[in-house]
Each structure stands twice: as structure tokens, then as C-alpha cells.
Amino acid sequence: MASAQKSLGNIRRSFEPWNEPSETPLIAFDGVTKRFGRFKAVDDLSLAIYRREFHALLGPSGCGKSTLLRIMAGFEEPSEGDVRLDGQSLLGMPPHRRPVNMMFQSYALFPHMDVAANIAFGLKQDGMAKSEREDRVAEMLKLVKLDGFASRKPQQLSGGQQQRVALARSLAKRPKVLLLDEPLGALDKKLREETQFELMDLQQEMHLTFLIVTHDQEEAMTMADRISVMRDGRIVQVATPEIIYEAPATRYVADFIGSVNILEGAVEDSRNGMTRIAAKAGATIEAESGLDMTPGETVFFAIRPEKLRLSRRAPADEQLNALRGEVWDIAYLGDMTLFNVKLASGDIVRAATLNAARGSDEPIGYDEEVWLTFPADAGIVLGR
Numbered sequence: 001m002a003s004a005q006k007s008l009g010n011i012r013r014s015f016e017p018w019n020e021p022s023e024t025p026l027i028a029f030d031g032v033t034k035r036f037g038r039f040k041a042v043d044d045l046s047l048a049i050y051r052r053e054f055h056a057l058l059g060p061s062g063c064g065k066s067t068l069l070r071i072m073a074g075f076e077e078p079s080e081g082d083v084r085l086d087g088q089s090l091l092g093m094p095p096h097r098r099p100v101n102m103m104f105q106s107y108a109l110f111p112h113m114d115v116a117a118n119i120a121f122g123l124k125q126d127g128m129a130k131s132e133r134e135d136r137v138a139e140m141l142k143l144v145k146l147d148g149f150a151s152r153k154p155q156q157l158s159g160g161q162q163q164r165v166a167l168a169r170s171l172a173k174r175p176k177v178l179l180l181d182e183p184l185g186a187l188d189k190k191l192r193e194e195t196q197f198e199l200m201d202l203q204q205e206m207h208l209t210f211l212i213v214t215h216d217q218e219e220a221m222t223m224a225d226r227i228s229v230m231r232d233g234r235i236v237q238v239a240t241p242e243i244i245y246e247a248p249a250t251r252y253v254a255d256f257i258g259s260v261n262i263l264e265g266a267v268e269d270s271r272n273g274m275t276r277i278a279a280k281a282g283a284t285i286e287a288e289s290g291l292d293m294t295p296g297e298t299v300f301f302a303i304r305p306e307k308l309r310l311s312r313r314a315p316a317d318e319q320l321n322a323l324r325g326e327v328w329d330i331a332y333l334g335d336m337t338l339f340n341v342k343l344a345s346g347d348i349v350r351a352a353t354l355n356a357a358r359g360s361d362e363p364i365g366y367d368e369e370v371w372l373t374f375p376a377d378a379g380i381v382l383g384r
Contacts, residue, residue: 006377009242013204015225017050024087026051026209027072027177032081034067034233041067042078043233054203054210056220059230060256065213068230069179072211073102085176096125101175105182107166109154115141116150119169126173140168143202160191167199171206178203180212184219196222217257221245229253245304251382254302261305261349262382267297275381277301281347283323289381303379305352308372310339310364315373323349323372327364341370 017023025048034042042064049055057065070076071083074095083090090098101122109118116137123133141147144164154162163183170178183199184192200223203210214220220227221241228238229252237249248254251262265279270293277285277299285301293299315322328348329340332355339351351372364370 007242008246009240013225015052017053018048018226023050025049026053026086027211028082028084029068029071030082030084032068032071032078032083034064034071034076035079040233042071044081045233045235046081047228047235047238049209049211051209052204052207054200054223054225055212056224056227057211057213057230058215058217058220058227060215063230064233065230066181069102069181069211069213072177073100073179074098099176100179101170101173101177102179102181103166103170103183105185107154107162109162109165109169111154114151114153115146115157115165118154118165119172122169122173136172137168140172143171143206144168159187160195163187163195167202171202171208175208177209177211180210182214183212184214184216192219193222199223221257229256247380248302248382251300251302254380254382259305259350259352261303261308263301263303263347263349265299265301267293267295267299269295274376275299277381281323281343281345281349284320285379286320286376287379287381288377291381291383293381293383298384300382300384301379302382303374305338305350306336306354307378308349308351308374310341310351310353311371311373312364312368314371318371321374321376325349325370325372327366327368327370330364330366339364339370341372 027049029045029047032042032045033040045068057068059065067076071078074090074093077091085099110121119137119140120133123136141150144167146161146164149161154165157165184195187195196219212223224241226238226240227244228235229244231252237244237253244253244257248257254260255262263279263281265277265285268276268278270289273288273290275287275289275293277287279285279301287301323343325341325343327339328342331338336352336354341349341351343349349372
């Protein structure tokens, strides 16, 4: 009997329309290119996003993610390619006619209007009757937990409350897609974390499709059903947060998402789903790998700090999946402790240990000799 395939992470919700052949995308970017002079901000990009999906465009500044969002909103037209929403091309359609709404990082609230008027602004522009507008505003205020704040001005609200007003205004017209451009960037860390979960709950409650642009990896990992990692105007990997983190497709993705150790080496042997690597760091690594590799080929072994076991005691086999070094730096973060370990080769490898107990009888200190060990399935082998 075949064993079940190992899961790469906990299942947040059983929602995978991208794996269903019968499902059609709600949003389709088809060969989209956007040029500004000779510079390509978006380069021949194709992407499918599905109904009720919370999708994140993640990447560093200048990678093209905000340009792609502006193309979707209608603030930019693509130089080439097509953008379709529910099967209909959006090319040439002005922003106000598109069934999408955009929430900006700055919130863009009208300071002379109270909260209710800010939320009702788009509805009034569309000619909605006053009584219906008032009902919709009350519904939105309840949704974002701002009952009783209708008559306040934006300057009388905290940053988090202003963010909720901007969200309520964006949702009031009940768009098919809500576009979020770094929406939480102005909030402090604790409030940002709380708001991430509120946005997730709200998105599922309203059965909407959210497309968010962010450079914050933790934000994307927390909220998104899938993440598109972007680089130089292209998408380098589209996958769930679990796959992006545990099975990155390239060294760039592995290095960009979270903290990772990347060890270069040469293949000694590769067969039966296992690859043996002679690492330049001075160790022999045996790892699970689905790649077809030839002896002598240069490869990279990526392993997350929390996958490494840190110990003063030497392992039974010091030659395999074991690194010896000296503690160089220690960072205590409360929930975990980070150790930078300097190997004899000069490489610095980072290990993380969970502080499950309030104290330790024998804490590891600076300059101590330690061993870092890991099982064959702890990391991933990547090509050039």
C-alpha cells in the first residue's frame, strides 16, 4: 500500500480552485507587458486568479507588482497583452466603469467629510438613493466594527480606525475584486497583525476576491491563499504559502522568503530520489530531491534555520548531514533564539531554536563549539 504524500504545512482551508480543471479564472492577465520608455515594468506576464481567492503579489520595490495592480484598476494601460475580468476584456475601460475597487496605503480619506460621508462618497457618485445609501453605510460600519463613529472626522480617528473607514468605503460598492496596495503599511506591528486576520475573515465572509500588493513576506504568508513572487517584472513562482516556503522553485524565492541557509556544492551521486552533495562548507549532505542531476553538477542546498538541530554533542555520524562550528552571534527574540554559527570554512549558518520553556539549565553561549544536524527531508536541493 502506497504511503500518503507528506503535506508541506497545515491546511488553512480546503480551497484550491486552481487545481480544478472545471474552474475558470475570474481574473486573467494574458501576456501583459508595460513599458515606460525603454524600461519594462511588467514583462510578458500571465496569471490566473480565481473567485474568492485572496491572492498576493509579493516582491521588492521596482519588481512591477504595483504597476500590475494599477493596470487591473485601469490607471495604466498595458503596452501589450490583455486583462480579463469574468471573461470580459478590460482594455480601454475607464477605472470608474470597472467592477473593482482599490484601497490605497494612504487611505485617501476626505478630511472635510465625516466617516459616513466618506463611505457613501462612491455610492452617491453612482446615484444611489439616499435611504439605500444610509442602509449600506450602516451595514459597512457594522462590518468593520465602527458603529457609533459615523459622525467623526478622519482626524478624530486612530490610524487603525482610518484604515477601517477606507476599507468600508472600498467595499461599499460591492466590487467583484478588491485591490489592496500596501494597505497595512502605515499601521504599527501589533495592529497590523490583528488587521491581517480581520481582512482574512472579512474576505471569506463577503465571498470576495482580494488582490493585494505587498513587500512584507509575513503579511503575504499570513493572508494569501496563493502568492505570486515577482522579480524584474516577471512572476518566478505562484504557489500556496506552504509551498513557497517549504519548496521554493528557485534560489531567489528561497532567499527572498524568510530566513534561509544556502550551501553550494557538487553532486556526488543522485538516484532513487536522493542526492548526495559535497558541500563547499565542508560537509557531505544527503537530501531528498526530485531533480535529475549528474555527478559533478553544481547545486545549492537550501535549509531553513528552524530545521537545524543545535547541540554541543557530536552526532553518531559526523560526516553526513552534520556541520561543526562556533557560536558567533546570538539573538534572543522571545519566542525563539537565533544562533549564527561560523564554520571552519568561514561560512555563517543560522539556526533557530524555539523557547518552549521559560529557562534553560545549560544555555548555549558565545564562542562555544556546536554541531548542526538535520534529516534528509529538512531542506531542498536547487539547481543554478
